[in-house]
Amino acid sequence: MAHPILEFDRGREVEFNFEGRRIRAFESESIAAALVAEGILTLGWSPKRRRPRGFFCGIGKCSSCLMTVDGVPNVRTCITPVRDGVEVRRQRPLGELPKAPPPEAKAGELDVDLLVIGGGPAGLSAAIEASRLGARVAIADENVRPGGQLIKQTHKFFGSRENYAGVRGIEIARILLRELDGLSATWLTRATVIADYAGRSHDVVVSTPEGPWRIRADAVVVSTGATENMIPFPNNDLPGVMGAGGLQTLMHVFGVVPGESALIVGAGNVGLILAYQLLQAGVDVKAIVEIMPKIGGYAVHAAKVRRMGVPILLRHTLRRAVGRERVEGAEIVRVDESFRPIEGTEERFDVDMIVLAVGLTPSTEVPRQAGAAWDYVPELGGPVPIHDPYLRTSVEGMYVAGDSSGIEEATTAMLEGRVAGAHAAAELGLRPDRAEGVIKEALRQLESFRSGPFSAKVVRGKQRVWERAREVIG
Ligand SMILES: Cc1cc2nc3c(=O)[nH]c(=O)nc-3n(C[C@H](O)[C@H](O)[C@H](O)COP(=O)(O)OP(=O)(O)OC[C@H]3O[C@@H](n4cnc5c(N)ncnc54)[C@H](O)[C@@H]3O)c2cc1C
Ligand code: FES
Numbered sequence: 001m002a003h004p005i006l007e008f009d010r011g012r013e014v015e016f017n018f019e020g021r022r023i024r025a026f027e028s029e030s031i032a033a034a035l036v037a038e039g040i041l042t043l044g045w046s047p048k049r050r051r052p053r054g055f056f057c058g059i060g061k062c063s064s065c066l067m068t069v070d071g072v073p074n075v076r077t078c079i080t081p082v083r084d085g086v087e088v089r090r091q092r093p094l095g096e097l098p099k100a101p102p103p104e105a106k107a108g109e110l111d112v113d114l115l116v117i118g119g120g121p122a123g124l125s126a127a128i129e130a131s132r133l134g135a136r137v138a139i140a141d142e143n144v145r146p147g148g149q150l151i152k153q154t155h156k157f158f159g160s161r162e163n164y165a166g167v168r169g170i171e172i173a174r175i176l177l178r179e180l181d182g183l184s185a186t187w188l189t190r191a192t193v194i195a196d197y198a199g200r201s202h203d204v205v206v207s208t209p210e211g212p213w214r215i216r217a218d219a220v221v222v223s224t225g226a227t228e229n230m231i232p233f234p235n236n237d238l239p240g241v242m243g244a245g246g247l248q249t250l251m252h253v254f255g256v257v258p259g260e261s262a263l264i265v266g267a268g269n270v271g272l273i274l275a276y277q278l279l280q281a282g283v284d285v286k287a288i289v290e291i292m293p294k295i296g297g298y299a300v301h302a303a304k305v306r307r308m309g310v311p312i313l314l315r316h317t318l319r320r321a322v323g324r325e326r327v328e329g330a331e332i333v334r335v336d337e338s339f340r341p342i343e344g345t346e347e348r349f350d351v352d353m354i355v356l357a358v359g360l361t362p363s364t365e366v367p368r369q370a371g372a373a374w375d376y377v378p379e380l381g382g383p384v385p386i387h388d389p390y391l392r393t394s395v396e397g398m399y400v401a402g403d404s405s406g407i408e409e410a411t412t413a414m415l416e417g418r419v420a421g422a423h424a425a426a427e428l429g430l431r432p433d434r435a436e437g438v439i440k441e442a443l444r445q446l447e448s449f450r451s452g453p454f455s456a457k458v459v460r461g462k463q464r465v466w467e468r469a470r471e472v473i474g
Contacts, residue, residue, distance in 0.1 A: 004280055010253040014084040014351035020331040030144070031077035031088055032058075032065045034252040041239035041258070041326050043067060043077065052325055053259070058249030060142055060192075061227040061363065064237075067091060078249075079190070081144050105211025107217040110186065112138045115204055116215035117193045117366055120148020121410045122402025123223035125417030126424070130221075133425035135437055138215060139185055140206050142192040144215050145253070147173030148225055148402075150410060152248040154280075155273050158298075159449060163411045166180045170252075172410070188213065196220060196370040198395045219397040219424040222367050223417060226360035226381065226403035231265070234320040240327025244274045244357035259333045259353035264288040265318050269297035271357030275305045278355075286349040289316040289332050291339060319346060321354050325407045330354050351460050360407045366433075367404075370395050372421025379461025380406030388469040389443065391420040392414040399424055406465070412449060418442040 010026035017023075018035065025034035032043060034057050042052040043065045056064040060079040068086050071076040073095020077088070114130045116123045119141035131137045145151055153169025164172045190209055197203040202220050206213040217237050228243035230236060240259065242250075244266075250256045262283050264271045267290035275285050288305070293315055295302045302312060315335050322329035334345035360381055367385040368374055373394040374385045384406050391399045399420035404411030419442045426435035 006041060010255070014082055016082050016084070016086045016088060019090065022346070025082045027082060027084075027255050029082050029256075031067070031069065031075075031080050031082050033078070033087070033250055033256050033260050034082050035077075035088075036250060036258050037254070037256040042090070042091050043239075046237065047093045050093060052239055053237060054326070055232075055242060056246050057228050057243050058246035059225075062243075064393065066095065068095050072102075073097065078246075079143055079422050086424065102241055107211050108208070108213040108248045110125065110138055110213065110215045112136045112186070112215065112217050113219065113428050113430070114138075114421070115140065115202065115215050116223060116421070117204075117220060118148065118223040118225055118402075118404070119143075119146040119187075119223050120151055120223060120402060120413065121172070121176065122225075122404075122413035122417035123148070123221065124173075124180060124416040125223040126223060126399075126401055126421030127185050128176065128183065129418045129421035129438055130425040130430075131180070131185050131419055133422060134430045135425045135428065137185040138188065140188040140191040140204075140213075140215070140219070142190065144190055146187065146189060149245060150176075152245070152252040153410070154252055154277060157411065159411045160445070163445065163449070165415065169410060173287050176414075193224075193366055196366055196398070198370045198398060200396075202397060214422075217397075218428055219399065219419070221391075221399045221401055221420045221424060222364075222385075222393075222404055223402045223413070223420075224366060224399070224404045226362050226407055228356070229359045229361055230418050231318075231356060235327075236321060238321050238323050238327050239325070240352055241321055241354045241356065242364075244270050244355055247353070247355050248274065248277065250360065251277065251281050253290060257283060259327075259351075260284060261280045261286060261349075261350045261351040262353040262355055263332070263349050264355045264357060266357035266359070267292075267295045267297060267302065267312050267314070268357060268359070269301060271355075272297040272301035272305050274357055275310050276301070276308070276357060279308055280308070281354070285310045286351055287332075288312045289318060290314050291317045291335055293357040317341070322348070324441075327354055360403060362404050362406060364400075364404055366399060367393055367395065367400060370398060372398060373468075375465065375468055377406065377461045377464060379414070379457045380465070384465060386465055386468045386472045388473055389419075389466055390423045390439070391416055392423070392469075392473060394469075394472045397424070406458065406461055408455075412446060412458075415442045415446045415449065419446070
């Protein structure tokens, strides 16, 4: 069936080999998405107990799709595009190193004022502001398509007009990319930053399919986003248990709907919006279960989902996933005031997907490797680099912005990116007077956006981090 909003530009048809089988796919797809579209849900097995593993995050962050591609083990197939004739094998259970040494890799080098790590809304905004102020900017993103999580968000944004209220996330990504196109930033896609050796400047190691790159930058903005959370329950590793973002990637980036019926865990905005998006894709959404006594997301989203016939079961949790090779059902249970399951209240749904919308954890590997001070801040989703209101970390010339500085929203990610990009450029002596105006305005908008009751928790977390920053950064 046609999607009511999206049109998929699938590109040329290609064929690849999967364990002796020819699979037809489109060149715009990732290997994992092409396999799921063929009904191949087991992408590998767990190393110890040999349990089947399937697609979970879809953005290269969970390792459940590691496969051997053209003899190279441990390739993240969810962010690797299909190519004509490529050889794909599952690992049983671990990959083997190739017998022959790999061909000599071509290494790249680059020298820039600012390196932005991650091209989501935060990174794109940082790159735009810094480029506008005259900085030589490079952006490295490990995905094939730039735009971060925006490229799968089909709903319209809230907030103010200056921050794209009423515009769909996918369109915001296009606007930011068009803006950046007119500036002279250098893009590296399928480029994973694996280390930043920070001294007086930043010596950054980037892994790309062609070989390693070395980028020397006076400043870096880390905008690497977040990882989806998992929760403990029996069979939580069965193929068919997916993260909300992973499922959105399959449906909205690749046009693949991997099942017919779903149970969603978590009634925050992500769970609510996803329920609606699944219904749009023709999936039977049996229920949303939420362990808390109230809905975490906006009332308007909850009302819409309920109107469409999806029950939101508060004070309920998932007891187990049912199935052997893939999800065949979900057992839920009511919980008491202390969140303990109430025996005898179990209920079973026949579903082939269990979707977890249970929060995100900031991706902070790069700042932590570089030695940035960090703290565990539950209000911001977990470990975050200590940063001040200008997004400076304790490492000279290193900034964080967006979800990697604390889980929030795409709008605040863009605003933080603008502050970090402009501040970094000003510190390098590039039009500091103009930068000051940009920073002041973005900080004003951030404060206004965070003044509502939904942001109270984040504001508490940010204030704790800023206080620590006074001790750590000065
Ligand atoms: C399922 C889901 C639904 C959401 N729904 C909404 C919503 O409805 N409204 C809303 O406002 N927000 C929503 N959000 C949150 C919003 O998408 C994020 O807050 C926002 O995208 C954060 O922007 P970011 O730039 O910090 O990170 P991201 O958009 O995640 O971008 C990070 C980028 O960094 C890249 N990257 C990561 N590590 C590396 C590395 N080592 N090297 C190179 N590149 C790297 C990634 O490929 C990615 O492109 C949702 C998030 C999820 C996961
Ligand atoms: S790393 Fe590919 S699904 Fe998570």
